[in-house]
Amino acid sequence: MITAGIDVGSISTKVVLLQEDEIYSLVRPTGWSPKEAGLNTYQELLQQTGISESEVAYKVGTGYGRISLGFIDKAVTEIHCHARGANYLVRGGGLVIDIGGQDSKAILMNDHGKVLDFAMNDKCAAGTGRFLQVMAAALGVDVSQLAELAKDRQPLEINSMCTVFAESEVISLLAKGADKQDIIAGIHRSVARRVWGMASRFGAAAKQILFTGGVAKNQDVRNRLAIEAGAPVIAPELGQLAGALGAALHARDVAKKDLV
Amino acid sequence: MRPQSMKIFDELRNLNVLTVQNAKQEGEKVVGCYCTYSPQEIILAAGAHPVTLCGTRQEPIAAAERDLPRNLCPLIKSSYGFAVSKKCPYFEAADVLVAETTCDGKKKMYELMSKIKPMHVMNLPQNQNGEQTLAAWTKEMEIFKDWLAEKFAVEISEEDLRKAIKLMNREREAMRRLHATTKVKPSPVTGVDLLVSVWTKGFNINKEDGIKLVEDLTAEIEELTAQGSSPFTAETPRILLTGCPVGFGSEKVVRLLEESGASVVAFENCSGYKALDRLVDEDPTKDVMVALAEKYLSIPCSCMSPNEGRLELIHKMAQEYQVDAVVDLTWQACHTYNVEAFVIRDYVQNKLNLPYMHLETDYSESDVEQLRVRVQAFLELVQGE
Numbered sequence: 208m209i210t211a212g213i214d215v216g217s218i219s220t221k222v223v224l225l226q227e228d229e230i231y232s233l234v235r236p237t238g239w240s241p242k243e244a245g246l247n248t249y250q251e252l253l254q255q256t257g258i259s260e261s262e263v264a265y266k267v268g269t270g271y272g273r274i275s276l277g278f279i280d281k282a283v284t285e286i287h288c289h290a291r292g293a294n295y296l297v298r299g300g301g302l303v304i305d306i307g308g309q310d311s312k313a314i315l316m317n318d319h320g321k322v323l324d325f326a327m328n329d330k331c332a333a334g335t336g337r338f339l340q341v342m343a344a345a346l347g348v349d350v351s352q353l354a355e356l357a358k359d360r361q362p363l364e365i366n367s368m369c370t371v372f373a374e375s376e377v378i379s380l381l382a383k384g385a386d387k388q389d390i391i392a393g394i395h396r397s398v399a400r401r402v403w404g405m406a407s408r409f410g411a412a413a414k415q416i417l418f419t420g421g422v423a424k425n426q427d428v429r430n431r432l433a434i435e436a437g438a439p440v441i442a443p444e445l446g447q448l449a450g451a452l453g454a455a456l457h458a459r460d461v462a463k464k465d466l467v
Numbered sequence: 468m469r470p471q472s473m474k475i476f477d478e479l480r481n482l483n484v485l486t487v488q489n490a491k492q493e494g495e496k497v498v499g500c501y502c503t504y505s506p507q508e509i510i511l512a513a514g515a516h517p518v519t520l521c522g523t524r525q526e527p528i529a530a531a532e533r534d535l536p537r538n539l540c541p542l543i544k545s546s547y548g549f550a551v552s553k554k555c556p557y558f559e560a561a562d563v564l565v566a567e568t569t570c571d572g573k574k575k576m577y578e579l580m581s582k583i584k585p586m587h588v589m590n591l592p593q594n595q596n597g598e599q600t601l602a603a604w605t606k607e608m609e610i611f612k613d614w615l616a617e618k619f620a621v622e623i624s625e626e627d628l629r630k631a632i633k634l635m636n637r638e639r640e641a642m643r644r645l646h647a648t649t650k651v652k653p654s655p656v657t658g659v660d661l662l663v664s665v666w667t668k669g670f671n672i673n674k675e676d677g678i679k680l681v682e683d684l685t686a687e688i689e690e691l692t693a694q695g696s697s698p699f700t701a702e703t704p705r706i707l708l709t710g711c712p713v714g715f716g717s718e719k720v721v722r723l724l725e726e727s728g729a730s731v732v733a734f735e736n737c738s739g740y741k742a743l744d745r746l747v748d749e750d751p752t753k754d755v756m757v758a759l760a761e762k763y764l765s766i767p768c769s770c771m772s773p774n775e776g777r778l779e780l781i782h783k784m785a786q787e788y789q790v791d792a793v794v795d796l797t798w799q800a801c802h803t804y805n806v807e808a809f810v811i812r813d814y815v816q817n818k819l820n821l822p823y824m825h826l827e828t829d830y831s832e833s834d835v836e837q838l839r840v841r842v843q844a845f846l847e848l849v850q851g852e
Contacts, residue, residue: 271836286844310837322848324816327841329827329834 209258210265210462212454213245213279214288215272218308218336219421220244221448222252224263225455231256232448241272249278265462267454271309283457285450286314286325292453293417294320296443302413304406304432304440305449306398306422308336313406315413323412326405333368334401336421342394345374346387353395356388357427363393368401392427399431410436419446468696470656472684476664479680480715483670484556490516490672491560496619497672499561499584501546502569503742503766504591506608506759510565511631511674512623513615519669520564521555522546523714525830534579540801541830542712543572550583557670558584563618565611567591569770570803587614593772595764605760612756628755634674636746641681642668643743648688649732650788653699655691658708658721658731665739666714699730704849706731707785709777709811710796710804712738717830720796723842729849733788735781736796742766744780769803777807778814785819792822792849799829822849 214221215237222245224231233252237244245268253260268279269288276282285305289312293303300316311334314325332338336350343350363385367373373394380390403410410416416438422428423446433440445452487497496515500507501522510517521527527548528541534551535544549555564586568574577588589607592600616623642665648655664684671677691697706729713721713736721731734740745765748758767776781793793815797804808825815823824845828834 271840284840284844284847286840287847321851322844324822325844325848327837329837 208264208459208462209262210455210458211249211263211267212288212292212451212456212458213249213266213268213270213276214285214448214450214454215241215245215268215270215276216308216421216450217271217310218340219447220248220270220272221451222248223448223451223455224252224256224258225452225459226258230445230448230452231258232445232451234447237272242275242277245272245276246278265458265465267458267461269450269454280458281461283454286312286327287322288450288453288457289419290314290316290320290322290453291456292449292451293419293443293446295452295456296445296449297415297417297441299415301415301417302406302409303417303419303449304402305418305420306335306402306428307420311335311402311405311420313402313409315409324409326408328401328405332370333373334398338370338373338398339394339422339425341370341374342377342391345377346381346391348387348391353391354425354427357392357395360386360388360392362396362431363389365390365393365397368397373397392431395425395428396431398422398428399435403432403435407436410438416440417446418442419449421447423447468691469660469698470684470687470691472680472687473660473664475680476667476684479667479671483667483672487516487518487557487560487670487672497557497561498615499558499564500566501564501573502567503737504567504569504589504763504768505565506611506763508628508631508635508747508759509608509612509615509623511634512627513612513619513621514627515562515615515619516672518557518561518672520546520558520561521549523666523712523830524549524716525832527552527554528830535576538800539572539576540711540798541717542798542801543576545717545830547576547580550580563587563615565589565615569768570801572800585618587611591770592764593770595771595776601757601760601764604764605754605756608756608760625755628759629749629751632747632749632755632758636749638674638678638681639743639746641678641685643740645681645685645688646734646740646743648685648692649730651692652705652789653697653701653703654705654730654732655688655697657698657725658706658734659718659725661731662713662718662721662734662739663715665734703728703730704791704846705729705733705789707733707735707781707788707790707793708739708796709735709781709793710808711798711801712736713796714738719830719832719835720794720826720828720838720842723835723838724794724846727839727842727846729842729846733784733790735777735784737766737768740784741768741780769801769807774807777811781811781815782819785821790821792824792845793819794845795823795825797825797827799827
């Protein structure tokens, strides 16, 4: 059986086609139209894999764009899909910290990946992927370079939680002649502190901490999050796909139920 | 099916304005109130009409922010904004206002508001313990009674007070029966309809008419229950809402919950059931002012420290209304409810063993989609998906 998970995030759209334990995936920028990004990315992946639409038994959409997707069978929140996907990548439940493009979330699961409780950031973009994008732009570097630049650096104090104020703070630091790489380390530490502030409530109950979402690809944020948590942080290789994978897994459950 | 009587409540919104304006033309006195701590019995005994004032809509907030800080709770800003922009017909009709020292934001705002209209602020104790606290609050009742008697040049007799207590208790009992209609599974009415009817009732100055309307609506809902009519199913998750007050214009969380497939059956907050749980003691041998003071002091608002009564009320209502989960709503910058959320979370999750979600938001629509994700994820959790 083949099922699909379509995770339309604020920055990127992730699609997973799941056939038994085989994961086919594609990531594309969401751009201005979540509806088209979802459909186009899905069709592109079908084309790449040579799987035909009629072979897909069930499609679940998630992410902030889930509501605008007309072609899916069901929409499920990213909270559940991320937990489900993360628990598939690393078994045993625990705490999932997901930092995406415009939100961050902490999800506490039981040993089987069932959601017990969760927290999400407020409507502002502090401590999210967008925050890192804005900071990278202010520093004239690409987001993909941030981790390497901040490696083993002494983090400078970034006090502002607000993206706009933090940007001014970074510009002031640059004007004072502060080292760019130390500033980046400081930015990473502020992201880690912010997200751990939200997640720490669940920390004691969790036997392991998983880190997913686009920002989890940043090794330096990962390290600094582990320092804040005082515990190892596992970032599964396919962490960015956790939401789409969870959606595809959910789709498989529904499709199997329908067969019975 | 939506109860037919809800249409009467929809129309009552316009009618309420006419009623209060007519009363004014007849030379009757109107006293504006913001809070459930305001002793309506004293107002009634003075021959005046107590009326709730506007404070649940987003529109006047911009006007309020000319004088007040932005980082203040939307209820305080909305109340003040309505007052300064003259957009609340009940505020306009009020001869005087009565308010209480509940939270810091409100009492400081009242200082500004008292420049617009004569206002009496009752000094509400910050806890409910001991005889001296009750004595102080009883004294505040006396001071308010004397202030009102002087303002309106009337005598407020014990007999009038006892009559007013009976009337208000009848109103409370009618409201309690209305709230109790949602105890059945599935609830025969939506939480939004229940909220709108209760909220609209607050602006109706004709107490007898109001009681009749509430009784008629209750009877119709009970009839719907008997027919097995409900907008929900037996599987619909039943929610208890606690926290800050909600009214028409600030009902977005209730609406989101019901749009996402839940049924809000219990309103523990002060715009709902909180102040109805206890009646005023009608014992004729009891001092009438002490009887009033006891009732009002017992209201379990987060401005009380500590506020154990809220936990007891949540416990009781969670059982009576057979709820599946508790949602705690805090208006942004409402420190007392925000801090208390920690206690409520622990109590609900660990003592009642129910799922709990705390939401912090304001009256605006700007975060509706973010809230929707939380609400939907919470309901997925409640339903065990």
